Amino acid sequence: xxxxxxxxxxxxxxxxxxxxxxxxxxxxxxxxxxxxxxxxxxxxxxxxxxxxxxxxxxxxxxxxxxxxxxxxxxxxxxxxxxxxxxxxxxxxxxxxxxxxxxxxxxxxxxxxxxxxxxxxxxxxxxxxxxxxxxxxxxxxxxxxxxxxxxxxxxxxxxxxxxxxxxxxxxxxxxxxxxxxxxxxxxxxxxxxxxxxxxxxxxxxxxxxxxxxxxxxxxxxxxxxxxxxxxxxxxxxxxxxxxxxxxxxxxxxxxxxxxxxxxxxxxxxxxxxxxxxxxxxxxxxxxxxxxxxxxxxxxxxxxxxxxxxxxxxxxxxxxxxxxxxxxxxxxxxxxxxxxxxxxxxxxxxxxxxxxxxxxxxxxxxxxxxxxxxxxxxxxxxxxxxxxxxxxxxxxxxxxxxxxx
Amino acid sequence: xxxxxxxxxxxxxxxxxxxxxxxxxxxxxxxxxxxxxxxxxxxxxxxxxxxxxxxxxxxxxxxxxxxxxxxxxxxxxxxxxxxxxxxxxxxxxxxxxxxxxxxxxxxxxxxxxxxxxxxxxxxxxxxxxxxxxxxxxxxxxxxxxxxxxxxxxxxxxxxxxxxxxxxxxxxxxxxxxxxxxxxxxxxxxxxxxxxxxxxxxxxxxxxxxxxxxxxxxxxxxxxxxxxxxxxxxxxxxxxxxxxxxxxxxxxxxxxxxxxxxxxxxx
Ligand SMILES: Cc1ncc(COP(=O)(O)O)c(C=O)c1O
Numbered sequence: 079x080x081x082x083x084x085x086x087x088x089x090x091x092x093x094x095x096x097x098x099x100x101x102x103x104x105x106x107x108x109x110x111x112x113x114x115x116x117x118x119x120x121x122x123x124x125x126x127x128x129x130x131x132x133x134x135x136x137x138x139x140x141x142x143x144x145x146x147x148x149x150x151x152x153x154x155x156x157x158x159x160x161x162x163x164x165x166x167x168x169x170x171x172x173x174x175x176x177x178x179x180x181x182x183x184x185x186x187x188x189x190x191x192x193x194x195x196x197x198x199x200x201x202x203x204x205x206x207x208x209x210x211x212x213x214x215x216x217x218x219x220x221x222x223x224x225x226x227x228x229x230x231x232x233x234x235x236x237x238x239x240x241x242x243x244x245x246x247x248x249x250x251x252x253x254x255x256x257x258x259x260x261x262x263x264x265x266x267x268x269x270x271x272x273x274x275x276x277x278x279x280x281x282x283x284x285x286x287x288x289x290x291x292x293x294x295x296x297x298x299x300x301x302x303x304x305x306x307x308x309x310x311x312x313x314x315x316x317x318x319x320x321x322x323x324x325x326x327x328x329x330x331x332x333x334x335x336x337x338x339x340x341x342x343x344x345x346x347x348x349x350x351x352x353x354x355x356x357x358x359x360x361x362x363x364x365x366x367x368x369x370x371x372x373x374x375x376x377x378x379x380x381x382x383x384x385x386x387x388x389x390x391x392x393x394x395x396x397x398x399x400x401x402x403x404x405x406x407x408x409x410x411x412x413x414x415x416x417x418x419x420x421x422x423x424x425x426x427x428x429x430x431x432x433x434x435x436x437x438x439x440x441x442x443x444x445x446x447x448x449x450x451x452x453x454x455x456x457x458x459x460x461x462x463x464x465x466x467x468x469x470x471x472x473x474x475x476x477x478x479x480x481x
Numbered sequence: 482x483x484x485x486x487x488x489x490x491x492x493x494x495x496x497x498x499x500x501x502x503x504x505x506x507x508x509x510x511x512x513x514x515x516x517x518x519x520x521x522x523x524x525x526x527x528x529x530x531x532x533x534x535x536x537x538x539x540x541x542x543x544x545x546x547x548x549x550x551x552x553x554x555x556x557x558x559x560x561x562x563x564x565x566x567x568x569x570x571x572x573x574x575x576x577x578x579x580x581x582x583x584x585x586x587x588x589x590x591x592x593x594x595x596x597x598x599x600x601x602x603x604x605x606x607x608x609x610x611x612x613x614x615x616x617x618x619x620x621x622x623x624x625x626x627x628x629x630x631x632x633x634x635x636x637x638x639x640x641x642x643x644x645x646x647x648x649x650x651x652x653x654x655x656x657x658x659x660x661x662x663x664x665x666x667x668x669x670x671x672x673x674x675x676x677x678x679x680x681x682x683x684x685x686x687x688x689x690x691x692x693x694x695x696x697x698x699x700x701x702x703x704x705x706x707x708x709x710x711x712x713x714x715x716x717x718x719x720x721x722x723x724x725x726x727x728x729x730x731x732x733x734x735x736x737x738x739x740x741x742x743x744x745x746x747x
Binding site for chain 1: 497535536537538540542543546549553558582583584585586587588608609610611614631632633634635636637638641645652654659660661
């Protein structure tokens with residue numbers, strides 16, 4: 079591969095991306111693009127972000143080898159990039175600190191955010207508290223029930239959480255509602271978008287704020303003996319995946335595997351695997367793969383994981399899939415939960431259910447490649463928020479109460 | 482010149498502003514929505530915006546969201562919009578489709594334009610498509626003399642007003658305020674300024690929508706705009722009454738109130 083894929087610029091990634099938004103938002107998106115381009119070349123901004131990453135988030139995050147887990151992966155060596163150890167418990171904080179700093183630079187006093195699992199909402203509420211910004215988080219009503227702990231966390235941090243009761247009552251509707259808020263309040267408000275999707279500049283900007291994951295991990299792997307054979311990450315909108323992929327995009331020998339949420343199985347129609355089971359279309363401001371019917375109406379997605387329960391995907395992933403640089407594998411609810419249990423019991427690490435999809439991909443790939451292989455998995459978040467759901471899934475609460 | 486621009490110019494000749502009414506096709510059913518559109522024309526709406534329900538209507542407030550959601554649950558399809566366009570045109574009013582971009586794209590932009598022409602439609606309003614992103618649609622529409630109606634907002638820069646006006650035919654849709662569709666107690670004070678700026682950017686016809694709910698509002702907007710666009714206040718008439726006769730009565734009297742508004746000399 080001669081072309082340089084790392085750090086690709088928007089608004090278009092091949093045929094994907096762009097900006098399909100109401101005119102009312104164009105000025106705000108232009109302002110944000112402009113501010114971001116200036117900040118990118120301003121050493122003071124880079125230093126401030128690096129300082130926060132080190133002194134607040136706790137970066138660099140470590141890489142952990144997980145040999146007991148790896149025994150179930152065909153004997154391949156498996157390394158985890160520990161984004162779960164970041165302050166607030168996931169990779170989302172990397173992006174949010176960048177966007178919150180930008181909010182200050184453009185002189186806005188209020189941020190809004192959408193959230194699915196609640197991790198982006200928690201990260202946004204955290205950054206808002208730290209930087210003295212007003213914060214409103216939109217969250218689908220179904221997700222407020224699935225991730226009740228994170229709702230409480232956001233409120234404790236001083237954010238207003240608005241349960242969204244329209245449509246499928248999940249992440250997609252939360253994004254719709256955040257857009258509506260933004261159109262009405264754009265003068266004071268910045269939309270801190272949680273994933274590498276949406277209209278330009280979000281896919282490029284969110285990737286840039288997340289690519290620290292791959293930059294660190296690549297160096298860490300080299301120090302541990304060499305580049306991995308494959309890098310795996312779960313894909314909701316795609317921010318943790320593109321964040322770890324970016325540094326490896328031009329390493330032609332490294333396979334990149336995005337694990338999409340296949341719910342009950344792509345063939346059942348009850349899934350959230352936009353690339354494996356969708357078609358190109360426009361959703362939430364960008365051209366990408368979308369779960370939709372023949373009329374272009376968005377189809378409801380299904381996943382046990384609130385953070386992956388989204389019918390779209392970031393445009394750079396659509397592009398990487400089409401050119402064959404990255405592979406996108408469907409991982410079902412039950413495969414993910416099995417991997418969740420496996421990592422918990424073999425290594426004493428409770429992963430987020432989102433991240434468990436990537437672990438399930440590693441189990442499968444390891445068995446394919448065997449003992450000579452080295453796999454790097456992005457452990458995008460910790461499972462604290464999922465304790466209730468996982469306990470219910472494994473009937474642990476029933477067993478306990480019946481004892 | 483389309484039927485739409487002819488009508489707008491004729492209405493301007495009468496010394497008044499046009500009344501443009503929006504209803505989503507398929508709410509509460511396709512047949513009833515079509516009858517409601519025709520009733521609206523009979524009661525004094527000059528031009529009809531046939532709304533195509535979409536699953537993710539980010540520019541719509543609660544009233545139109547609910548109607549669209551029910552229309553989709555009821556099995557409304559893209560082709561139903563063309564049925565409605567045909568009925569409205571036969572009733573004597575120019576019809577334009579109001580659609581978010583993805584349904585048009587999935588239907589096929591060429592096919593969408595072709596079917597719209599065949600149904601007698603004048604063009605389309607695209608709330609989440611700006612001219613700089615609309616290449617394929619502009620080509621399909623231009624080839625058939627369909628109007629491409631784009632929006633301007635109070636946040637539009639002068640540069641963007643020029644860009645939008647240059648690619649718009651029929652009329653420019655000026656959003657009266659920063660926000661989504663819905664009834665409001667007053668029309669945004671920025672509307673008049675935006676219309677003036679849009680005209681200064683070269684637009685021959687500018688119509689104002691978002692928040693216009695009463696005859697009073699209509700009269701106010703009619704002072705400075707070529708057309709007054711009303712959506713949620715009309716949809717509400719159908720939402721409030723399950724009984725079709727009662728719904729149509731409410732719709733007619735709301736339409737008459739608005740029609741008097743655009744004729745009022747202030
Ligand atoms: C821990 C964790 N991983 C992954 C995701 C999915 O998002 P993305 O695909 O943008 O990384 C989420 C989203 O909420 C999350 O909380």
